[in-house]
Amino acid sequence: MASACASRLTPGMASLRSPFLSRSLFSRPISLLPFRGPTRCSSQLSASISTSSFTWDDVLRAACPRYSGDGDGEGDGDDSSDLAGFFEKIRLCNRGSEMQSDFLPFVVEDQIVGYVHHGFADHLRQFDDVFTFDQEGLNGSRFGGRVGLHHLLGTREDRTEAVARVVKCLGRELIPGIRNEHFPVKSSFGGSIIFSLERAAAPYFGIKAYGVHMNGYVEKDGQEYLWIGKRSEVKPTYPGMLDHLVAGGLPHDMACGENLIKECEEEAGIPRIISCGAIPVGAVSYMDIKGYSYKRDVLFCYDLKFPESFTPNNQDGEVESFKLIPVAQVANVIRRTEFFKPNCALVITDFLFRHGYIKPEYVGYLDLLESLRSGDCS
Numbered sequence: 001m002a003s004a005c006a007s008r009l010t011p012g013m014a015s016l017r018s019p020f021l022s023r024s025l026f027s028r029p030i031s032l033l034p035f036r037g038p039t040r041c042s043s044q045l046s047a048s049i050s051t052s053s054f055t056w057d058d059v060l061r062a063a064c065p066r067y068s069g070d071g072d073g074e075g076d077g078d079d080s081s082d083l084a085g086f087f088e089k090i091r092l093c094n095r096g097s098e099m100q101s102d103f104l105p106f107v108v109e110d111q112i113v114g115y116v117h118h119g120f121a122d123h124l125r126q127f128d129d130v131f132t133f134d135q136e137g138l139n140g141s142r143f144g145g146r147v148g149l150h151h152l153l154g155t156r157e158d159r160t161e162a163v164a165r166v167v168k169c170l171g172r173e174l175i176p177g178i179r180n181e182h183f184p185v186k187s188s189f190g191g192s193i194i195f196s197l198e199r200a201a202a203p204y205f206g207i208k209a210y211g212v213h214m215n216g217y218v219e220k221d222g223q224e225y226l227w228i229g230k231r232s233e234v235k236p237t238y239p240g241m242l243d244h245l246v247a248g249g250l251p252h253d254m255a256c257g258e259n260l261i262k263e264c265e266e267e268a269g270i271p272r273i274i275s276c277g278a279i280p281v282g283a284v285s286y287m288d289i290k291g292y293s294y295k296r297d298v299l300f301c302y303d304l305k306f307p308e309s310f311t312p313n314n315q316d317g318e319v320e321s322f323k324l325i326p327v328a329q330v331a332n333v334i335r336r337t338e339f340f341k342p343n344c345a346l347v348i349t350d351f352l353f354r355h356g357y358i359k360p361e362y363v364g365y366l367d368l369l370e371s372l373r374s375g376d377c378s
Contacts, residue, residue: 054339056230056323059242062337063329081362085335089345090371092338096289103294105146106205107134108159108194111187115206116147117292123170130162149195159195167201175201177236183209184252188378189298196252206294208376209249212260213347214278214302216245216268216312217327224327224355226348227312229267229319231341242333242340244347245312245322246270247299256280256300267319268312270304278304281354284346285375298377301347303354331357346372 104121106114116124124131124147132148153159160182172178175198182196185207202209216227227245231238248263250256257280264275281301288295312322325333331352334345350372352358358365 053240054337056321059228059323059333059337059339060325060329062339063325063332065329065332081359082335083358083362083364083368086345086349086358086368087364087371089334089340089342089349090286090368090374092342093286093288093346094371094374097287099289103206103289106207107146107148108185111191111194113185113187113194113207114296115294116204117294120204120292121147123174124166127166127169130166156193156195160197163195163197163201167198175204179236181249182252183207183249193252199249203293203295206296208296208298208378210256211247211249211297211299212256212263212302213244213299213344214246214260214264214304215348215351216270216304216306217351218306218308218310218324220308225324226327226330226351227268227306227322227324228330229312229314229322232318232320235318238341240320242344243319244344247344247347250300260302266316267314268322269315270310270312274306274310275304278302282350283377284343284350284372285377286343286346287375296375297343298375299343299347301350303351327352327355327357 100115102119103115103117105112106116121133125133128150130150130153132150133145134148135145149159149162153162167175167178177200179199181199183199183202184193185195185197185205186193188208189210197205197207199209218225218227229243229245231241231243233240246260246263246267248259248267250259254262257278260278261272261275264270264278265272279302281303283298283300285298286295288297314320314322330348333339334348340348349358349368353369353372358368360366
């Protein structure tokens, strides 16, 4: 292998600014279902609160069904048919489609398994005993050509080891968030595994990544509640943001259901006798391009109904705390803020559709439903 491990990516990657909801949209009093509680909310939540510094009190103020951002303590009435805040969350997960032509197909065994930005590919060229570059390539990229693996890397194990050396050589500064977890590389969910890749490197090679997300809910007094987690402030990704009760990436050697049971125990202390009752309810997908990163994610969605007596207890230190919040109020938080980890907002929006909180009478209903699977769901 070439020894030029000291090279560094230049700051030439496209910088896409994360968009935020406007103040006027944030401050609208939005409620998806009539609230069976107080009709006044005197607290004001500023639209400028940082998504990394909010508290549960901020969350509950934003969730208030009669929330007003103008400081008078009165909401302007129910506006549950306005889906604009949900469409904004879809957009946050599906940025950069106009940049697709900047990526080269990553082809192994005559299958497109990913996409590599032409700038990132330049840094792979030094590893000429691992990667190959075919200038004739495939159509689609304005730069032409494609990226492949050296023909001497004939087995899954050889490819996994060789690419892992490259990832290590590029360093954590170029591929942040190294976790020492491996994702399977394959052209589709049911396809054969071609090799395994460090999880943090997955978007830099544009491979499809799969995960499991679970909505944990409770019914009491005729109302549904969702258990919501707040991520640890020391998490390498999305620290301090709101999250599902249970969620996790799908590793290369585990089925979806078994992975969910594992995550249930680690993240919320849910015993197998309860977690095995989780019901698979579908999937959402998205495609997000930012700089050299090309995320092509599919999230398998699960619902699990808990008894009122259940209280989650994090086991792995990745969750700061949990809170049980009425579903209609969780919807308000999604619509009005960016407190949720973006892909979690998609999965909860899917829950809102299936549980009747978003109705066909609302303008944009079908467009929003279709947009929950904006990525390649294969």
